[in-house]
Amino acid sequence: MDVHTRTLDSSNSASIYRLDLVYILGLQQFSVTTAQHIMNKPTLAFFGATGGCTIACLIPALRDGYNCVALARTPKKLTDMLTARGVPQATITTHLTIIEGSTTDLNAVIRTLFPANLPPASMILSGVGGVPDLSNPLSPKFIGKTICQDTVRNILSALREMNTSNVKPVLVAISTTGITKERDIPLAMVPFYKWVLKVPHADKEVMERLIFEEMAKPAQQRVLGDFAMIRPSFLTTGQSQPSKVRALKGKGEGQNTAVGVACPFVGYTICRDDVGEFMYGLVREMEGDMSGKEGYLGSVISISH
Numbered sequence: 001m002d003v004h005t006r007t008l009d010s011s012n013s014a015s016i017y018r019l020d021l022v023y024i025l026g027l028q029q030f031s032v033t034t035a036q037h038i039m040n041k042p043t044l045a046f047f048g049a050t051g052g053c054t055i056a057c058l059i060p061a062l063r064d065g066y067n068c069v070a071l072a073r074t075p076k077k078l079t080d081m082l083t084a085r086g087v088p089q090a091t092i093t094t095h096l097t098i099i100e101g102s103t104t105d106l107n108a109v110i111r112t113l114f115p116a117n118l119p120p121a122s123m124i125l126s127g128v129g130g131v132p133d134l135s136n137p138l139s140p141k142f143i144g145k146t147i148c149q150d151t152v153r154n155i156l157s158a159l160r161e162m163n164t165s166n167v168k169p170v171l172v173a174i175s176t177t178g179i180t181k182e183r184d185i186p187l188a189m190v191p192f193y194k195w196v197l198k199v200p201h202a203d204k205e206v207m208e209r210l211i212f213e214e215m216a217k218p219a220q221q222r223v224l225g226d227f228a229m230i231r232p233s234f235l236t237t238g239q240s241q242p243s244k245v246r247a248l249k250g251k252g253e254g255q256n257t258a259v260g261v262a263c264p265f266v267g268y269t270i271c272r273d274d275v276g277e278f279m280y281g282l283v284r285e286m287e288g289d290m291s292g293k294e295g296y297l298g299s300v301i302s303i304s305h
């Protein structure tokens with residue numbers, strides 16, 4: 001028997017695509033053990049899930065049985081993308097809840113972080129970004145030019161508003177290279193970054209500042225338990241090359257090099273799939289599954305091929 005999701009009007013506070021556990025408990029192939037496994041897994045909240053980096057993190061999270069909640073303007077677009085990338089419909093139905101809406105809508109963000117039938121999010125993964133409008137190459141523009149800062153503001157506001165639950169999740173955000181005092185991009189790419197990408201990079205700078213300011217507060221006052229800021233070099237849709245991924249971490253604002261490294265970490269490009277896989281490594285780190293690898297939570301991380 002097929003397992004189906006339900007679609008509710010986005011104006012309803014319970015607007016979701018999700019598995020109805022009461023319904024599928026009646027299916028022969030769905031065991032009590034499976035239900036317990038679902039409820040014991042932490043909840044992961046995804047913003048910008050249709051983007052290349054974030055969906056590359058969402059896919060392994062779904063396959064490994066995490067309870068995933070994604071905010072999407074068009075839920076069908078996300079499910080179609082997952083199906084096209086080989087995620088079984090049963091996996092989507094069982095482990096994914098989609099909240100229909102925008103990151104600029106505080107109520108939608110609250111529903112994503114505090115889903116009706118799951119525990120609050122333990123980790124928030126944000127890969128939102130403006131969409132380029134290059135209809136006039138001499139004057140490049142971006143749709144959603146403040147989307148990164150607006151999303152983080154709403155995430156922090158939602159956590160403050162719902163602080164009665166004392167939830168302090170980990171926030172993982174995708175930023176960018178080219179916005180720090182140290183030069184972390186090749187000289188040849190500086191004009192492109194400073195001209196074409198000036199607007200979205202200004203947005204990323206504000207987003208970073210909001211997170212740093214929150215993390216600078218005393219532990220009892222802040223709404224985040226931890227953070228990780230990922231600064232990838234120029235993103236491509238090329239083939240994944242995990243063996244070529246380089247990552248260096250710093251500890252605070254403006255640092256994008258590892259402790260003891262004298263020169264900036266300069267990289268050209270990295271594919272979105274490898275950034276997403278790195279993000280998923282942070283999910284595993286939150287769970288304590290390090291597999292002998294270095295930890296990155298609490299850091300600013302530069303990542304490149």
